[in-house]
Amino acid sequence: MRTTNGMKALAVARKELRQIVRDRRTLVILLVLPVFFLLLYGYALNWDIRHVRIAVDDRDHSAESRSLVSAFVNSGYFDLAAAADDRTIRTLLDRSEVRAILIIPSGLGRAVRTARPIAVQVLLNGDNANTATTVMSYALTIVRSESARYQPTAAQPLVSVEPRIWYNPELRSTLFLVPGLIAYITMITAVVSTALSIVREKERGTMEQVRMAPIDAGPFVVGKTIPYFAISLVSALGIVIAAMALFGMPMRGSWLVLLLALSLFLIGALGIGLFISSVADTQQVAFQAAMLASFLPTFMLSGFIFPISSMPPFLQVVTYAVPARYFLRALRAIVLKGTGIETVWQDLAALVGFGLAVLTLAAVRLRRQWS
């Protein structure tokens, strides 16, 4: 009995694979779209700011003031766009011709030489708070290191902060975002393709014909998901490799652990797809439900973009039901930190739990519809 069930599942899997291979649309969704998504989001979702246009109002005209200006320009973050004076400051900012203005008060040189504290002013366009914050921190860093040049031996403040950033020393946002993209894209393609594949059979009536055969819901569903699991896994690995090649994502951990994490995550995604297919009767409904169930939680509630720790408490509770939350943490750990199974096992266990729960739910519903 067990072997015949296996044979029947295999017959379904073989049929499904043949259908997929002959169906360009599904193939494109499964194999091409993910990499396309990666390119699109990878290049567009980037918080690193370079080439900020800056104007300088140098009222000191000393060697020190010129040194400060060149420190800004040489940092690579700022492009000197204009010279400003009292009258042009406002218009430059109003017309967004520059994003920042550096005002060096007269007496900077003298103050530095006599070791008197003095402040330079940076005016920022705050219409984009994110950009402004980033630009401000750039400017602070530059001014601070410039000022350190003049008093290397002078009394330092009692407490000095010397930040050092691990895993992503340049704080490139791509390194933070790409693992999220991998989770996001994998989730969408896997959920959508599985949900559609079963609902399509319902819609076309082939499902009824299959139900007339002495085949259980179990072997049928297993047979149908095997090809999608395999293709989604290949596709996900493709994204990982593309992310390494295009965005310089490191791969510091073990490929085996990565494969395990990907597989567990995919099983959960396929489970969601199956569950949707047990609820929806038309491909349209299934598609919308699948997008909603995969896109929103993975984008918003997984820590992909918005940190979970800064969400309101009730949303934080909701995130426990989002598999991407666990996968993302494991993925970042494996890829960026190179940690092994000993640190990610809890997340993997959570993925196993999610997979079991959603598969059971889907199986119960599908079986009830079957007979």
Next chain:
Amino acid sequence: MSAISVHDLTRRFGDFVAVDRLTFEVREGEIFGFLGSNGAGKSTAIRMMCGLLKPSGGTATVGGIDVGRDPEGVKRRIGYMSQRFSLYERLTVDQNIRFFAGIYGLRRDRLETRRRFVLEMSGLQSREHVRAADLAGGWRQRLGLGCAILHEPPIVFLDEPTGGVDPVSRREFWRLIDGLSARGVTVLVTTHYLDEAEHCHRVAIIHGGRLAALGTTAELKRAFHGRTIIEVHAGRPVDAMRLLDDMPDVEKTSVFGTAVHAVVSMKPGEAARTIRERLEGGGVAVTRLGPVEPSLEDVFLDVAERATQ
């Protein structure tokens, strides 16, 4: 022993009774027709007999197995093909056959002989590698039947198998059904093409979920016994019908093409004479008039009407 035995089979959907206490037996090797208008409950009854739908009441025994107790056992012994039999359009003829053989659990050696049989039966030997989507309706229907009987079931259910197929292909399809029956396979087939009912050994007319009549087509026509159908060709059929409807012995009238059929509770000769006198007395010129054999359509309409009352 009966191949199919149905007793008080009932299915309700909420307040609506789709199938109402259906009781009948189908003999082995018989072609048993289910006749009824759309929504009469034919498909619901078939789906219950196949184990696809749980009955609300009553029993159905198919191939000696109680469907309610062991639907899976029934599934192994029957073939089923519905009006919207759906092959996998992107797959070839051969791949479709192999898939269905796979889910029926056919072993490799048996698969090969059955595969060849189905290709030959459906006349698709040279088109093994054509995609199902590219087959014309008639071929598709025959391939569908082939896939449904790959596992050589002794009982086959066909739910409007010829819907939307051209007349030539329909006749070809019925030749296949006759062939199955000749080999001892029991076939239960639904249709609303009345000419197809003539192929059946026995016909059940289903109306409003109930069994309205059952018998051979000849028996059903004889149910008109004691009554006569008079076919009237008159210059003014509408006036003729009005006059006929007013006659106490005329049960009902209906339009058949350009003629009017009147069901009269009299012997043929007497009926013809009375009607001619009444029509000519009423000023309607009669071109031709005489008793006719009831067609299956007459029977069907009559049964349906009586069942409604």
